[in-house]
Amino acid sequence: MSYSPKHKEQTRQRILQAAATLFCSKGFDRVTLSQIMKQANMTHGAFYAHFSGKSSLYEAALQFATAKGFWARSEKRTELKDRHLKALITRYLSWSRPNSNKPSPLEFLVTDAAHQDETVRQTYQECFDNLVNRLSTILAKxxxxxxxxxxxxxxxxxxxxxxxxxSITEPQREEFIQRAQARILTRLKQGQ
Structure with a gap:
């Protein structure tokens, strides 16, 4: 049975969304293809119609997550306002709270950055560079x-x-986040 290009793209998007959510919350090694396809409510056959393996899905899913992320959407907003930069920092740090429903691609990549799979490492580098470049553009403006x-x-x-x-418990976690946020914003305000 042949599916329309629109249906194929919708299927691919469902797989990417499921994979991005799982990879961002658990990392490469702790996610299986079965978990991804279950989350997407699809079969393994659908997976292989779109991706050659877990590494290629990882790359596409993190690019998907980065492109859909808050910082990517923020490019349309006024980036010169202090409240905008504060919102970006606050939003990023919100991912450190348990049960966050919008995990950051870079959050879990601390463990994946040293991964042996070259595709995983290159994907991490691209995500990191993308975030740095977006922030650099804001700061340059x-x-x-x-x-x-x-x-x-x-x-x-x-x-x-x-x-x-x-890795730390409440109430220390929230206090730690608040202190870190204050330091980061002060440094950005000083521009040094």
Whole structure:
């Protein structure tokens, strides 16, 4: 049975959404194709009609998550306002809270960054570079010094904060996040 191009694209999007959600919350090694297809409410046959294997799905799913993420959508907004930058930082740090329904592609990649699979590592690098470049563009528009360096330092701080926050308990977690957010925003405001 042959499906229309529209149906095929809808199927691919369902698989990508399911994969992005699972990979972003658990990482590459802790997710199986069975889990992904169950989440997408589809069969394994549908998977192989779109992807050659788990690594190729991982790459596509993280690109999908990055493209659909809050920071990608924010490009349409006024990026020069302080409240906008604060919203970006706050939104990113919200992923460190348990049961967050919008996990960050970079949050779990702390463990995946050193993965042996070259596709996984390249995908991580692309996601990281994309986030740094988007933030650098925002900072450059604000006239800050060394926007690329400041953006990279900020992303590293955000990823580190989320990773550590996930491993500590309440009320220390919330206090830690608030202190980290204040430090990051102060550094960005100073532009150093």
């Amino acid at each position: 604000r006239g800050l010094n060394s926007p690329q360096n400041l953006a990279e330092e900020t992303v590293v701080s955000l990823v580190g904060t989320v990773s550590i926050a996930r």
